[in-house]
Amino acid sequence: MSEYRRREQSITLAPFEQQLEDQLEAGGDEPTQELLTLNFGPHHPATHGVLRLLVTLQGEVVRDVKPIIGYVHTGIEKTAEDKSYWKVIPVIERMDYLAYYFNAMAYCSAVETLIDVEVPKRAQYLRVIHMELNRIVSHLVWLGTSALDLGAISMFWYCFREREKILDLFEMSSGQRMHTRYFQIGGVIEDIPRGFAEKLSGFLAEMPSRVDQYGDLLNSNEIVLQRLRGTCPLDAETLLSLGVTGPLLRAAGNPWDLRKAAPYSSYEDFDFKIPVGTQGDNYDRYACRLAEMYESVKIVQQALDGLPEGPHITEDRKVALPPRHELATSMEALIHHFKLVTEGMRVPPGEVYSPVESPRGELGCFVRSDGSSKPARVHMRDPSFVNLQATSPMVKGAYIADMIATLAMLDPILGGIDR
Amino acid sequence: MPDATGLELIAQGLREAEGESVVTDTLFFRERATLSVEPAHIRAVLAHLRARGYAFLASVHGVDYYPHEPRLGVCYELLDMANVERITVKVRVPSTAPELESVTPDAADGAGWPTANHQEREVYDMFGVVFRGHPDLRRILMPEDYEGHPQRRDFPIGGEPVIFTYNEHEALGSSE
Numbered sequence: 001m002s003e004y005r006r007r008e009q010s011i012t013l014a015p016f017e018q019q020l021e022d023q024l025e026a027g028g029d030e031p032t033q034e035l036l037t038l039n040f041g042p043h044h045p046a047t048h049g050v051l052r053l054l055v056t057l058q059g060e061v062v063r064d065v066k067p068i069i070g071y072v073h074t075g076i077e078k079t080a081e082d083k084s085y086w087k088v089i090p091v092i093e094r095m096d097y098l099a100y101y102f103n104a105m106a107y108c109s110a111v112e113t114l115i116d117v118e119v120p121k122r123a124q125y126l127r128v129i130h131m132e133l134n135r136i137v138s139h140l141v142w143l144g145t146s147a148l149d150l151g152a153i154s155m156f157w158y159c160f161r162e163r164e165k166i167l168d169l170f171e172m173s174s175g176q177r178m179h180t181r182y183f184q185i186g187g188v189i190e191d192i193p194r195g196f197a198e199k200l201s202g203f204l205a206e207m208p209s210r211v212d213q214y215g216d217l218l219n220s221n222e223i224v225l226q227r228l229r230g231t232c233p234l235d236a237e238t239l240l241s242l243g244v245t246g247p248l249l250r251a252a253g254n255p256w257d258l259r260k261a262a263p264y265s266s267y268e269d270f271d272f273k274i275p276v277g278t279q280g281d282n283y284d285r286y287a288c289r290l291a292e293m294y295e296s297v298k299i300v301q302q303a304l305d306g307l308p309e310g311p312h313i314t315e316d317r318k319v320a321l322p323p324r325h326e327l328a329t330s331m332e333a334l335i336h337h338f339k340l341v342t343e344g345m346r347v348p349p350g351e352v353y354s355p356v357e358s359p360r361g362e363l364g365c366f367v368r369s370d371g372s373s374k375p376a377r378v379h380m381r382d383p384s385f386v387n388l389q390a391t392s393p394m395v396k397g398a399y400i401a402d403m404i405a406t407l408a409m410l411d412p413i414l415g416g417i418d419r
Numbered sequence: 420m421p422d423a424t425g426l427e428l429i430a431q432g433l434r435e436a437e438g439e440s441v442v443t444d445t446l447f448f449r450e451r452a453t454l455s456v457e458p459a460h461i462r463a464v465l466a467h468l469r470a471r472g473y474a475f476l477a478s479v480h481g482v483d484y485y486p487h488e489p490r491l492g493v494c495y496e497l498l499d500m501a502n503v504e505r506i507t508v509k510v511r512v513p514s515t516a517p518e519l520e521s522v523t524p525d526a527a528d529g530a531g532w533p534t535a536n537h538q539e540r541e542v543y544d545m546f547g548v549v550f551r552g553h554p555d556l557r558r559i560l561m562p563e564d565y566e567g568h569p570q571r572r573d574f575p576i577g578g579e580p581v582i583f584t585y586n587e588h589e590a591l592g593s594s595e
Contacts, residue, residue, distance in 0.1 A: 007555060070560040077545075078569055082576050113449050195573070233527065240475055242499075243534025261503045272572040348447050353496050353507060364478055364496065381478035381496070389537055418560055 011064040049414025073418040080378040084344025096416030100133040102358040104183040106365035112356035122310040123187035124266040132296040138359035146408035186320045208384040231405040232394040233281040243386040246361025247288045247406030252280030258357035344373040382416040454537035458510040473497035479538035485572035489513040539545040545570035567584040
């Protein structure tokens with residue numbers, strides 16, 4: 001066995017369990033129980049992607065768990081180094097595939113900081129509208145699949161019904177339902193079309209009552225309560241030392257949210273609350289995300305009502321493409337268009353780390369520019385990748401069924417973890 | 420973010436506590452503070468900054484400065500949650516001896532940063548920086564038998580053949 005495999009399969013048991021294991025090994029009598037190492041995944045419907053867990057079980061109790069990742073590693077960070085700045089956006093969006101607007105936002109804000117370009121107020125509001133809708137989409141997929149893990153099959157259809165409506169809105173504004181490439185460096189690619197505001201208003205009026213319905217189905221459901229309440233809690237201090245952010249941290253009572261703490265893209269203009277939990281157990285994780293959906297609806301409503309007039313993308317022609325109609329009349333516009341499309345923009349040398357609050361926590365994008373038209377390094381600090389480290393401390397000593405529930409409440413997205 | 424003066428004060432405090440040569444450079448760029456420090460003192464520097472309030476390690480990631488030497492960089496993004504300030508600590512190690520003290524485990528000079536576990540493994544996997552004292556340093560995203568460190572700048576894009584049934588034997592180098 002190679003050193004790699006040996007270490008992969010090594011288990012670390014707490015002293016108490018170690019004692020038990022020694023007893024099992026040394027006991028002269030026929031051991032009545034033994035530890036079982038089980039391969040859980042990579043292809044398993046409850047792992048929410050291609051995640052492999054090496055689980056050591058004592059009966060039904062999880063004694064050790066090791067997440068093994070890398071099955072969907074596609075080298076997006078490497079690919080990004082070979083593309084001009086604005087062509088990176090489509091590949092970066094495919095990392096965390098449920099939070100594509102957030103990936104684009106983290107990357108665009110990093111590049112915008114490097115270029116030092118200002119994003120028009122209207123573009124910032126449009127970004128907020130799309131990001132918060134995306135947060136609802138992400139939470140809906142999480143809620144549907146998590147409820148499925150717990151045996152509530154019908155939740156999946158209810159969640160995907162509302163998700164469909166948001167995807168229709170995305171299709172309206174950008175032509176794509178997923179991976180929309182709507183955010184550009186310096187703004188957004190197009191203003192929202194006619195009819196978008198009405199359709200969005202209709203959706204916003206309906207959505208809170210839909211979330212009420214989810215709550216009615218699940219909040220006091222006997223099975224949900226038994227599966228979630230009090231299972232696998234972890235305190236805020238441990239979570240912080242493990243680098244965990246987002247709803248998982250907030251469920252443990254720490255109201256850390258970058259939208260409030262360090263507002264970007266005009267989040268300071270909106271009035272919203274940060275839902276926090278008290279116990280840090282699976283139920284709080286569930287309840288926090290459910291409550292976040294109401295807050296996202298409130299933010300979108302405010303952004304739509306207060307949507308300022310003005311350009312939807314920066315007027316800096318070195319960064320953004322000129323409007324189509326100018327190409328026929330302006331030589332300068334034609335040159336700018338040609339330069340941007342062929343070579344791309346040159347970005348001043350420097351390094352920037354730019355974080356945003358994604359549905360899963362702090363999503364940071366590190367971009368290093370060497371002065372050319374392609375980034376020299378793009379790195380995503382993906383919240384799922386870091387949060388996954390909390391699996392083991394959460395589920396050690398819990399039942400294997402609780403591990404499934406915890407994994408669902410952890411909400412890892414393997415596309416973001418493996419990149 | 421600490422402002423330019425704040426950054427100099429932090430650098431000054433570090434020099435007084437850990438010795439004159441610890442901080443090699445400070446950079447204040449686009450409202451973001453970066454401290455370049457000596458690789459040998461990385462644990463001490465992070466412990467010092469933790470005592471100053473920068474208690475949350477947001478990210479550890481690698482950078483390749485090819486063709487400049489020392490070639491490989493590792494960045495530690497620290498965050499002070501009470502004052503909402505960020506600071507980047509950067510070290511550079513040569514590609515001939517890419518070794519660095521791991522900040523993951525608890526050690527004599529203070530508590531560790533458990534969050535760095537997976538992230539240091541990723542830096543090792545992608546750039547080949549060896550973190551001494553890391554509890555479980557092995558590849559994390561690439562297969563265990565993979566050769567090379569793909570995020571290095573001189574590692575070619577498309578350097579691997581795509582394996583189909585007709586070329587799997589040549590590509591995998593088996594004798595059959």
